Amino acid sequence: MAMDPAAFAYSAFGGSPLFNPMMFVNLSGTCATTKLLQCRSLGPHQIDISRKFERGPEGAADLYEEDFYARKHVVDQVAEWVSTTQGSTSDGVRHEWVPILYHYEIARSAAKRDRDWGNIVFTDLRTTRFLLVMCFGPPRCNMYDHYYDDLMKYHADRFMSLVTYLYHYGSKPEWVRATYTTFASKDLPDVFMDPKSTVTGTIRDPPIFHVTADNFVPSLLPSELERVDNLIAQSNMDKQPPPGLRQKVLGTKDTRPKPDALLRGTGRTQIQCAFCDKLGDQKMPMCSRCKLVRYCDAQCQKSAWKAHKPVCKVAASNAAKA
Structure with missing residues (x-):
């Protein structure tokens, strides 16, 4: 599946010190x-x-x-x-x-x-x-x-x-x-x-x-x-x-x-896959790091990682500080 514009933006700008997940x-x-x-x-x-x-x-x-x-x-x-x-x-x-x-x-x-x-x-x-x-x-x-x-x-x-x-x-x-x-x-x-x-x-x-x-x-x-x-x-x-x-x-x-x-x-x-938007049940795999998103399977999670990585890092960091 091709990466959507928002996912591309996360991937391209996620490492910037000015990056803000709410921009996309x-x-x-x-x-x-x-x-x-x-x-x-x-x-x-x-x-x-x-x-x-x-x-x-x-x-x-x-x-x-x-x-x-x-x-x-x-x-x-x-x-x-x-x-x-x-x-x-x-x-x-x-x-x-x-x-x-x-x-x-x-x-x-x-x-x-x-x-x-x-x-x-x-x-x-x-x-x-x-x-x-x-x-x-x-x-x-x-x-x-x-x-x-x-x-x-x-x-x-x-x-x-x-x-x-x-x-x-x-x-x-x-x-x-x-x-x-x-x-x-x-x-x-x-x-x-x-x-x-x-x-x-x-x-x-x-x-x-x-x-x-x-x-x-x-x-x-x-x-x-x-x-x-x-x-x-x-x-x-x-x-x-x-x-x-x-x-x-x-x-x-x-x-x-x-x-x-x-x-x-x-x-x-039902739960929505954070990559392809399809609906699934409560057993869909969850991101073990931020615990904020779920995916259909390992392939969807792997495909979404470039886009999700910068958001995941911020969420995990905030959780560690809490």
Whole structure:
């Protein structure tokens, strides 16, 4: 398999003293922390994942065909809304939404269960407001109502916890707005994309959750924050969160959401190969040095080593200092 541009850049510049792993964008990357750090350092448009959907599903080895088209529909609909309205919303100000994630976990290799994965995330140009859309399979019905609703709120709280932790400098995050689609009901309401619309308390089908910096439920786990801290250190941004913020987003066992419906999402999640992007099971070999990536087999790991080596060395060094 030919080395992709990002891999070539790692290989070519990894030995430079100015090398920063966050300089290079992988459209297929699933690490929300990495993408959010890159949004602040490179700008949201550099992270735009729309290009991943320009080709057919054969170009997205990490998505099943129905998942590919479900996400493409959401990305296309939001782009059309921005284009046709020119972003002119109820406040008369032009707004724009940039898709930065299509399938994500809080940090690389942090997701252990199916419920730990989120789907599509859009950000505004200031990275202070976010749209989160989950693409579920079966249509909404009594059997799935509470499961979908609880899982959507769960992801909204977790994402707000993450951006609060990462974006403690500069413009602070304001809110995360979340909803979901199904394969049978694909369209998002305009009110969801209008940043000035009032959605709190509105009865909708499916519902829209609006989580703010003042009312989110701390939902991150200690193991996830350890990975997040490692990635912040790798970014060379010198933006370590201040004392006290960790506990604000970590919460406790008593405060973290534990909806019964989430128990249905306890199936073991599939893992993405860090070289070819194909999905595999939890037994995929892990890099023994940094413990942040997994591969289909030894051949994929060997092929990825030139690109992974500089990142691996930084991660292992940070782990040794911790």
